Amino acid sequence: MNKTRILIADDHMLMRMGISALVTSTKDMEIVGEAKNGRQAVELANSLKPNVIIMDLMMPEMLGSEATKAIHDAHPEIKIVILTTFGTSVELAKAVTNGAVGILLKDKVDMDLVNTIRFVVEGNQVIPTRLLEQIEQDKALSNLTDRQLEVLASVAQGQSNSDIAKQFGLSEITIKKHLSAIFERLGVANRSEAVALALRKQMLKT
Amino acid sequence: MRYVCFLSLVLTFVSAVVADEQELHSFAEINAFIEDATPRSASFELTGKVLSTSPLPETREIILSDSSGERLQLFRLLKLSQPQPGDTIMAFGIANISKNHEPYICMNDFKVIEHGPAPEPLAIRLSEMNASAHHLALVRTEGVVIDTFPDEIDRRYMILLLKDKKVVVPVSIARDAFCDRSDLVDATIRVTGIYRRTVSSVRKFAWPNITPRSPEDIEVITPPPKDPFSAPPIEKRLYLTSEEIAQMSKRSVVGEVLATWAGDRAMLRTEDGQIVNIKLAHGEALPRCGETVVAAGQPETDLFRINLTAARWKTAADAPRAKTEESAASVSTAFWDNNGLKSINGQIHGALLRVRGIVRTLPATDNTNDLRFTLDTGDMSFSVDVTSNPEIIDTLQIGCTVQVIGRCILLTDDGRQNYGSAKIKGIALIARSPADVVVLNRPSWWTMTRLTVVISLLLAALVGVYIWNRVLQNLVNRRGRELYREQVAHAVAEFKTDERTRLAVELHDSLSQALSGVACHMAVGAEAFDTDPKTARHYLATARKMLNSCRTELRQCLFDLRSDTLEEQDFSTAIRKTLGQLETSASIAIRFNVPRQRLKDTTAHAILAIVRELTGNAIRHGNATEVKIAGCIEPGRILFSVKDNGCGFDPEKCDGPIQGHFGLEGIRNRLEKLDGTFTIDSTPGDGTKATISIPLPSSQRQENS
Numbered sequence: 009m010n011k012t013r014i015l016i017a018d019d020h021m022l023m024r025m026g027i028s029a030l031v032t033s034t035k036d037m038e039i040v041g042e043a044k045n046g047r048q049a050v051e052l053a054n055s056l057k058p059n060v061i062i063m064d065l066m067m068p069e070m071l072g073s074e075a076t077k078a079i080h081d082a083h084p085e086i087k088i089v090i091l092t093t094f095g096t097s098v099e100l101a102k103a104v105t106n107g108a109v110g111i112l113l114k115d116k117v118d119m120d121l122v123n124t125i126r127f128v129v130e131g132n133q134v135i136p137t138r139l140l141e142q143i144e145q146d147k148a149l150s151n152l153t154d155r156q157l158e159v160l161a162s163v164a165q166g167q168s169n170s171d172i173a174k175q176f177g178l179s180e181i182t183i184k185k186h187l188s189a190i191f192e193r194l195g196v197a198n199r200s201e202a203v204a205l206a207l208r209k210q211m212l213k214t
Numbered sequence: 215m216r217y218v219c220f221l222s223l224v225l226t227f228v229s230a231v232v233a234d235e236q237e238l239h240s241f242a243e244i245n246a247f248i249e250d251a252t253p254r255s256a257s258f259e260l261t262g263k264v265l266s267t268s269p270l271p272e273t274r275e276i277i278l279s280d281s282s283g284e285r286l287q288l289f290r291l292l293k294l295s296q297p298q299p300g301d302t303i304m305a306f307g308i309a310n311i312s313k314n315h316e317p318y319i320c321m322n323d324f325k326v327i328e329h330g331p332a333p334e335p336l337a338i339r340l341s342e343m344n345a346s347a348h349h350l351a352l353v354r355t356e357g358v359v360i361d362t363f364p365d366e367i368d369r370r371y372m373i374l375l376l377k378d379k380k381v382v383v384p385v386s387i388a389r390d391a392f393c394d395r396s397d398l399v400d401a402t403i404r405v406t407g408i409y410r411r412t413v414s415s416v417r418k419f420a421w422p423n424i425t426p427r428s429p430e431d432i433e434v435i436t437p438p439p440k441d442p443f444s445a446p447p448i449e450k451r452l453y454l455t456s457e458e459i460a461q462m463s464k465r466s467v468v469g470e471v472l473a474t475w476a477g478d479r480a481m482l483r484t485e486d487g488q489i490v491n492i493k494l495a496h497g498e499a500l501p502r503c504g505e506t507v508v509a510a511g512q513p514e515t516d517l518f519r520i521n522l523t524a525a526r527w528k529t530a531a532d533a534p535r536a537k538t539e540e541s542a543a544s545v546s547t548a549f550w551d552n553n554g555l556k557s558i559n560g561q562i563h564g565a566l567l568r569v570r571g572i573v574r575t576l577p578a579t580d581n582t583n584d585l586r587f588t589l590d591t592g593d594m595s596f597s598v599d600v601t602s603n604p605e606i607i608d609t610l611q612i613g614c615t616v617q618v619i620g621r622c623i624l625l626t627d628d629g630r631q632n633y634g635s636a637k638i639k640g641i642a643l644i645a646r647s648p649a650d651v652v653v654l655n656r657p658s659w660w661t662m663t664r665l666t667v668v669i670s671l672l673l674a675a676l677v678g679v680y681i682w683n684r685v686l687q688n689l690v691n692r693r694g695r696e697l698y699r700e701q702v703a704h705a706v707a708e709f710k711t712d713e714r715t716r717l718a719v720e721l722h723d724s725l726s727q728a729l730s731g732v733a734c735h736m737a738v739g740a741e742a743f744d745t746d747p748k749t750a751r752h753y754l755a756t757a758r759k760m761l762n763s764c765r766t767e768l769r770q771c772l773f774d775l776r777s778d779t780l781e782e783q784d785f786s787t788a789i790r791k792t793l794g795q796l797e798t799s800a801s802i803a804i805r806f807n808v809p810r811q812r813l814k815d816t817t818a819h820a821i822l823a824i825v826r827e828l829t830g831n832a833i834r835h836g837n838a839t840e841v842k843i844a845g846c847i848e849p850g851r852i853l854f855s856v857k858d859n860g861c862g863f864d865p866e867k868c869d870g871p872i873q874g875h876f877g878l879e880g881i882r883n884r885l886e887k888l889d890g891t892f893t894i895d896s897t898p899g900d901g902t903k904a905t906i907s908i909p910l911p912s913s914q915r916q917e918n919s
Binding site: 019020021022023024025026029033035044093114118122148166198199200203204207 | 733735864
């Protein structure tokens with residue numbers, strides 16, 4: 009019987025060691041590779057073609073959500089399970105949108121890892137229901153376009169509409185339109201609320 | 215000799231001084247004194263005969279005359295008794311000329327020298343009296359009383375106008391003494407009194423008058439006729455001189471009242487068309503227009519017609535029946551062309567004229583005896599008298615267009631000023647009733663000036679509102695920008711202050727993951743406990759080592775937090791503090807030229823951990839006795855190195871995963887997170903140099919530059 013091939017992508021060594029220990033102790037799974045960042049994860053996924061990837065969200069060089077998209081687009085058959093400290097974040101929602109089929113909390117990794125892997129191999133989705141609602145909410149948040157994120161970042165720096173317009177070479181009216189779209193998407197009433205929300209949800213790189 | 219000279223000098227001096235106080239002894243002297251009206255006073259001592267005293271004792275007046283006929287008016291002190299006319303007295307007192315050049319002769323004392331009969335008055339005709347010859351003389355004269363009225367200046371007196379031929383002189387009688395003698399009107403009387411030229415201190419220039427002393431001084435020669443209107447009618451003869459007319463006695467006239475004005479004037483038209491102006495006697499009411507009345511008064515003339523003055527009237531018993539419908543003629547009939555100059559047609563007097571014009575002036579005073587307004591036809595101005603119909607004024611406004619139908623009167627002067635050359639000064643219109651003045655058009659409230667003023671005010675208001683609007687807008691915009699800038703800055707600042715929190719979160723996160731790793735190992739160990747104790751032991755041992763690493767890290771963190779290492783403004787001191795944990799005797803040189811503010815908390819913590827690890831390695835494993843730590847800032851990055859003189863090591867070999875998060879793998883891990891680079895230069899026996907570069911993110915550069 010073929011063992012399930014697992015690729016671990018996590019930047020924290022002790023976590024990798026822990027997962028590795030768990031997987032190795034089973035009879036039906038094996039570790040085929042360890043990636044320390046998102047770029048490595050994509051490379052190893054391409055070369056090793058594992059069955060399941062345990063993907064951490066916050067990794068240098070490429071975020072887990074982006075790596076998920078890249079891998080899922082290229083190899084939709086690979087099941088990607090997200091490893092996360094918190095159950096709610098924009099990145100988590102993004103990853104789920106990009107094709108992740110399971111969510112694993114780091115707190116519960118020793119208890120849930122093996123079962124989660126087995127479930128997703130069978131084709132199930134392992135996403136806790138309460139997370140689903142919040143993911144839906146956060147999906148809306150994550151739907152800001154890159155341009156909109158840039159505009160929002162400029163707003164967070166305290167620039168006025170005319171400054172932002174100059175910066176992007178657009179007219180002030182366009183900027184205003186962007187902003188109203190952003191406010192609507194985020195469900196906020198004004199600039200400061202938008203900035204506060206974005207910072208809180210770590211949507212901006214400061 | 216010298217004494218004499220001196221004495222005479224003194225005497226002259228004394229007399230000069232004393233001579234200021236004159237002593238007047240004769241009437242001539244006193245009259246000369248009064249003539250020379252310079253303000254001064256002098257004492258007097260006179261002898262004279264009392265001609266008269268004032269009719270009212272409180273006036274204290276005495277008229278004295280001397281043997282040469284000179285006369286004087288004195289005022290006695292109140293306490294003195296009153297001398298009698300006819301007494302010869304010696305009077306003493308002070309003659310005073312006031313600053314206003316008014317004489318006042320005050321008698322302080324008198325002595326009756328002898329009593330005598332009442333002085334004989336001078337019998338003289340009114341026309342022969344003149345002020346220069348007869349001032350203060352006791353006169354007796356005759357005349358007709360043509361009018362009586364109260365003296366407006368001094369209400370204690372009443373005036374009887376006495377006329378003889380053409381001369382009219384007022385006789386002033388004290389009411390308390392004489393009672394009201396208006397019954398004397400039209401009577402011929404003989405009156406004895408003092409003829410004088412000044413009356414009171416208020417009127418400085420006055421008509422001469424006669425003041426009788428007591429009621430006995432007035433004698434009625436001919437009582438007034440029973441019928442005051444029985445006078446003969448006005449002469450129809452033309453071309454009488456004003457002298458001849460003035461000599462005429464009372465005359466009467468019957469006519470229709472065409473107009474009344476000025477409170478005491480009326481215009482009558484006789485049956486045969488003659489127009490007579492009447493000035494009513496005091497107290498007479500005005501007749502009504504249209505009434506036919508008979509009036510009687512003293513004839514006088516302005517050289518244009520005969521008028522009556524001091525007239526009285528009564529309704530005519532037999533009034534002519536059919537009044538001819540009179541239509542108003544156009545005002546142009548009042549004028550005729552005299553080679554281009556407009557002249558007034560004298561025939562117009564008494565005619566009914568119709569004029570249309572604009573009201574230019576309204577009566578300024580409330581003098582109810584003189585209410586006139588000015589009518590401007592464009593060519594000329596007319597005065598319109600509405601004294602008899604004062605309610606007309608209330609309907610008028612300056613600027614109204616009105617049509618006036620009025621009786622025309624010629625305004626003339628009587629030529630007395632011009633020696634017989636009487637002039638027509640103009641024409642005035644008299645409104646007979648309120649229906650005579652019809653307002654055709656009220657002036658529009660809008661005059662050119664008002665219009666321009668209102669428009670400019672509106673414009674100014676508009677401009678003002680616009681400016682205010684802009685100012686407000688600017689204010690609002692500015693405030694809005696300020697506010698939102700504040701808000702954004704606040705949000706960002708709030709987040710920035712959480713930098714420390716972020717560090718804490720990161721540390722906890724790292725610890726949490728480490729513990730998860732430990733949990734995984736323990737889970738596996740527990741699983742394999744029964745079936746594969748060797749594997750179980752291995753995993754549990756690993757778990758233990760991992761826990762130890764966690765505890766070491768925790769200890770370091772707690773130390774840093776407790777000793778405020780991260781608060782240290784001088785980063786070299788912070789490094790030294792944290793290395794103090796190592797408790798080593800090795801010498802450590804630190805030269806870290808990076809200002810603490812330029813580092814984020816997480817970066818600072820990472821640097822401290824890296825330096826701690828490298829130094830610890832050097833001392834523990836490399837047996838180094840000297841460690842040099844140097845750091846500096848370069849554009850865009852922080853560069854630092856840890857150099858030791860230890861035994862060196864093989865970088866490939868020291869990658870012990872057992873060291874877990876720490877050790878070189880741990881350092882690499884941290885640096886990966888920070889996007890930094892790490893190079894180790896080491897040869898066994900030759901010490902080790904580790905070089906680390908950490909980029910400064912652009913935002914940090916921005917906020918700190």
